[in-house]
Amino acid sequence: MLWKKATLLGLAGFVLGVLTGIGFMLARSSEGLKAAFPNLILGGLYGAAVMSSSIVYDIEKWSIARATATHFLLSFSLYFLLVLSMGWFRLDDPVFWIVIAVMVVIYVLVWLFQYLSYRRKIREMNHDLKIWKSTKKEPDDR
């Protein structure tokens, strides 16, 4: 089941990666589509890897922090390797660092949003449990 979901997400990620690559190509590069083809494929593969690996959030035993950190490390290392090895950005290119900063902010927000959302649910559940326990007639009311 997880593999099926990972494959579907990977396909969607590939398309997104290619589209993002085309966007970058149009904005920053003057090379033709034929010359940019390998870069687009690699961009697609990066998108596929990032999207399919989001199934780490479905691993039941993993906490939100562990899943978010794992996904961040995977996305970050792939981005770092791909971008520098393909010469898409240089280390002194501000865009390289801006992308990393945006990634960090997004992942922190993802963790924060999920954490606050579940914390609220758990508080509601404890409240419901407390009310029920205070109103039940027997020690283990049926």
Added chain:
Amino acid sequence: MKNPIDIRIEIDPKCQDPVILIRTDQKTQTVEDIIHMIEACTDSSYPLITGYRDSEMELLSQRDIVRVYVEARKVRIRTIDGIYDSRKPLSFLETVLNTDRFIRISRFEIVNIRKISRFDFGMAGTVHILFDDGSVSWAARRYVRAIQQALNRIETGKEE
């Protein structure tokens, strides 16, 4: 030794369904237990669950079960009296355990919602469940909504 309970059976042709009368001066825990055992035997929505401990078979009342979980590929039943093994898979037990009382909290576990003491949510983002008997477990996040709904159901008394 005197038998603490006097059991009498009256055969009455007019009585189509059995009537059980408990005559007592006060409602003690023993009386409560008897009521629940009779209910467990007669109520098909709460069938007794077979558990094994030290190669002896015991019939467990659903009321006494705290959690049913998979550990080292074996299905265990934790009750207020200890831990038993089950020879049935978790998926089968899920169909037998009453849904008013039991809820799945992960791929590996079904719990008695009435034995939950409280929920805990740490900074890491893991949902811990603390039970009345002191045991602790964790719930998968995707089951949180179902647990919430089950709690609402028992709180508002909308049970079958």
